Amino acid sequence: MPVPEIVEGFAGSVNRITLGAAPRRTVTVGGARNVVYGGAASDAGQRPLIAMDVLDVRPDDWPDVLLEPFASVADSPGDWAKQCIQEFGADLVCLKFDGIHPDKGNKDATHAVKVTQAVLKAVDLPLVLWGCGNDEKDNEVMPKVSGAAKGQKCLIGTATEDNYKSLTAIAMADDHCLITEAPLDINIAKQVNILVSDMGFPLERIVTFQVTGALGYGIEYAYSIQERQRLAALGGDKMMAMPAICDVGYESWRCKEAKLADAPGWGDTKDRGPMWEAATAICLLQAGVDIIRMRHPKAVATVRNFIDSIWNGSR
């Protein structure tokens, strides 16, 4: 009896999504047909992307080490975005509307639209447009932001289980891709995807987001959830086959280990913070995350180097 030749493979794959629309540049993400490091190089899918954060207002709570590289552009989101792409090699810009939050400046839709237009004008790469997390304010402002970028196929978020209708409808109308959010919970992630697709939003235009845990602050939960999502996608679960985005920049720089200056035994914050951010990002990339939001240029360079060495040739 011949010994059968068995090649392990999966039935499903992660969806491929192209962000951006002509005449702007486009980028494609997703498409993996195996776990990270698993199978043939051709199964690895698209190279993961780094989306660098640009805030709509000068961040007043960033530690000096983090703010310093952006000191000259932090008041001008357009210039900030340009710097991220031209100088630091970001694949995408994530425009985060912190300033519209009722507790952080409570800026209005006119401000948000102006910032969106400025960034769209400054860079030709696709944008991620991310609300402030206050449902009421996001529902008021994000539809205007979406409209200002109509037809540009941005990635807009976030839709949650309790607040998805307004953003989903507007993303559909303005031809954007949508981020669905879950609180480190795979069951809720699936449910939000179902709710959004029930409204007629195409599954092929969704990117999922699990509220990320940084190194030392629950990264093992984030890792195992992202891994389980990847395995579900490979197993053919259409409601779990989306590329994933995670927020490494914000979460890493919240950690006291990343930013505490008065800790002589922990080493210089100049290296420690970026290292914390890079370690968090690289860990999640191995779980199967497709887009990572990042902040510090040094961390971005380290992670880019890692991506180049693992996904070389799959771009």
Added chain:
Amino acid sequence: MILIGERINGMFNDVKAAIADKNKKVIQDLAIRQTQAGAAYLDVNVGTAAADQEGAIQWLIEAIQEVCSTPLSLDSQKPAVIAAGLKVINAANGVILNSTPLNKKSDAEVFDKYVAMAQSAGPKANIIALTMDKNGVPQNIDTRVEIAAQIISRAAELGFDTQRLFIDTIVLPVKVPNAQVQPSNMLAAMDQIRFMSDPAPHMTIGLSNLSQGASERPLINRVFLIMAISHGLDSAIVDVCDRELMNGVATAEMLMNKQIYSDSFLKIYAAS
């Protein structure tokens, strides 16, 4: 769960009449309804309705393929009828040849014939093989397991991928005298068969035969299907239009951790 819709079968009066009258509409409606209800394959069985079984199965296949592209399960114990069906089928999406025993008194090579037909029908052609041989349907656990082992090793000898093999441990009507022990025998056999090879063969059953002549037919079918899923069954020929049965499958698959739970798990299972 790979569910095969059972309704296009000449044993049902509406299908029997439709075959006799060449009434495509009845067949096409059943094909569409079963596809919408979640059938991965549609079983096609001419039953005893037609004198010309080969012509009848071709007519059925052509009628179905006019309205949907759901893969078909060609259901006949006669290799010639299956071969006739394969002449007109579009097997690109997949097909199941349903079914062959290990061997028959009248045809020692029947299994090999089905494998040869599947191999020439393309890479997505599968076979349902019954744990049955020239001595008939086994009444115990061990003979079922033994025949399954012979089927799996014969398939390997013929170069036929185990993952294209569906082992059917044969449902008997529970109401038949002395047959009440068979459902639990089947489950015990499944527990052994699924560890016989890696990757494992699929395991399937023709469910509705279980409740033949009994009262509470749908309940008997639903409960046994769920029990069998917990023993590794991953396919079945069923009434996919029985909503409660489908809900039971969705719940069992979720409880077996085959599907990630979500609050809409029932709805999403029917749609997927």
